[in-house]
Amino acid sequence: MAKTKIGILGAGYAGLLALKVLQSKAKDVEITLIDRNSYHNEATDYHEVAAGSVNADKITYQIADVVKPGITNFIQATVTKIDKEAKTVEIEGHEPMTFDYLIVALGFRSETFGIKGATEFALPMDDVESSEAVYKHFIAKLEDYRTSKKPDNLKVLIAGAGFTGMELLGAMAENKAKYAKIAGVTPDDIELTCIDAAPSLLPMFPSDLADYAVKRLAKRGAKVYTSRGINEVKDGVVVAQNMETKEIIEFPAGTIIWTTGVSGSDVIANSGIEARRNRVMVTSQLKDPENDKVYILGDVAAVMDAESGRPYPTTAQIALVMGHVAAMNIIADMNGQEGEDFKYVSQGTVCSLGNTDAIGVLGNGTKVKGYVASALKKIIMNKSLWETGGVKEMLAKGRFDLYH
Ligand code: NAD
Structure with missing residues (x-):
């Protein structure tokens, strides 16, 4: 029997989490992961590189480290266009890729809103x-x-x-x-x-x-x-x-x-997919409303939060949950079962103010600030490294200077 072809576009938080779940739980699949870089980067830490607090290698790790040969083929290349009807993805310097299921998790770009200069x-x-x-x-x-x-x-x-x-x-x-x-x-x-x-x-x-x-x-x-x-x-x-x-x-x-502020990847606009600031309003199961074999996640997706009546913000924590839900929904669909709706229960939001200072609000509404909040931020960062890269990457790139 032919294997089910799953394409994953983007090795950010959502794409890599989906990859990990599919690699460990899906049967008879052939996954192709495409990213323009050979490495995954922790997009939440760009400010630390820009400030010179850490070197770039502290916030990156090789995608090859999380790819399971025999199941996943990683292509380092730039995706230019998605054709949902033809079920193909155009990739610079490669033959178009065909898919049975597609996960679009291409991330964000900085938005200037057309401001002059x-x-x-x-x-x-x-x-x-x-x-x-x-x-x-x-x-x-x-x-x-x-x-x-x-x-x-x-x-x-x-x-x-x-x-x-x-x-x-x-x-x-x-x-x-x-x-x-x-x-x-x-x-x-x-x-x-x-x-x-x-x-x-x-x-x-x-x-x-x-x-x-x-x-x-x-x-x-x-x-x-x-x-x-x-x-x-x-x-x-x-x-x-x-x-x-x-x-x-x-x-x-x-x-x-x-x-x-940011917009989703321009591949969305280039593919003629209806979106606002390159964020596609997806279904509660994270599917493209026009193609139920295409899942759109992370910064290129907008998913409604029924409680607030507004789309969820674009954060790494939310992208990780999206990656998990999309992978589980693909597996369910392959087995002829109904998928699950995306739900996000915030465990906390933290904004760092340097290495040892931060402000935050826990999931239960408790306010935190100072050292405690900065330690919490590092725990969140380490958790996301562990979820996408595993123990090895967390130990190599994690933040363990929690209390100074
Ligand atoms: P943002 O949209 O959250 O903030 C942009 C800010 O720029 C806004 O306060 C806005 O008022 C201001 N702004 C816009 N146009 C302006 C103008 N012409 N003149 C002056 N000010 C202007 O964007 P961001 O900070 O890049 O964050 C992007 C996304 O990433 C958000 O969803 C954010 O929540 C998320 N993020 C989360 C974390 C975290 O959880 N620690 C860290 C970084 C980013």
Whole structure:
């Protein structure tokens, strides 16, 4: 009997979790996993690479380490288009791939919302390379300062104070002394600023926790300004409008980092799949509404949370659960059984503010902050490494400095 062909596009959190479940539980399957990189990366940790807190290899591991030969064929290549009707996937430099079931988990890209100059003059942080590029750019500015004495070389402007912007600001604030040494200045000379259009920050947290975050960052010399809507980015300058007074304010900075939000992979739009910001509204079983053999997960998917009446956010924790549910639903379908609905019970949400500080809310609503919250964040990170990469990757790449 011919084996069932399952294609998995993307080796992020959702794709790898689905792979692991299928490899251990599915019978008579032939899996093809496609990713443009040879490695999986922990997308939640890009800010640490951009801040220079860790090297890229700390947040990556080889996909080959989790691929079971004989069941799964891994192709390192770029997916360009999905044809749901023809049941094929176009892949750069390869013959199109056919499938019986497909898991689309192609991840996100940074979104500029068409703001003038953002692509040209601001640095995105949407993969390991671009995160490394942020750090290299800033270090080059600091080194240049030694001779040029250009004041803007010491300034960083982070555009967008969502999770990514705030976590990056926290990590950079912690490294001020290191940056200062490179430029030959004192830590107070390094200016770190993050601005956001919204009147208040981190709406998923109670306001007292968001206030705590701003105060802690201020203590470390990192400023956060709300109600500053960015209209334009020029070479070395962010132009924003004070949303309350309508005044136009310029923020000069040698390093401008773009963290105003994300969209799903452009493969969705290129494939003519109906979506909003490349996120496809999937069924409760995570299927494409137009093709029940295609599952769409992670940052390219939007799944309704019946409780809030809004789609779930795009987080690593949710992507992992999606990977599990989709794999189990494929196995059920292969056995002629009904699949299960996706449900997510949050065990907690944490926003780091550096290595030893964070804010968080546990699943039961308990608020946490400081060391306890940062330790919790590391436990969550280690759990996700264990779930996708297994014990080996967790021991090699995990964070075990929980209490200092
Ligand atoms: P986001 O959408 O959460 O935040 C973007 C921020 O940019 C918002 O606060 C928004 O008001 C602001 N913004 C947008 N346009 C602007 C403009 N023109 N001028 C000024 N500000 C502007 O995006 P993100 O932080 O990149 O996060 C993306 C996703 O990843 C989210 O779903 C987030 O929850 C998730 N994430 C989670 C974690 C975690 O759980 N620790 C960490 C990182 C990211």
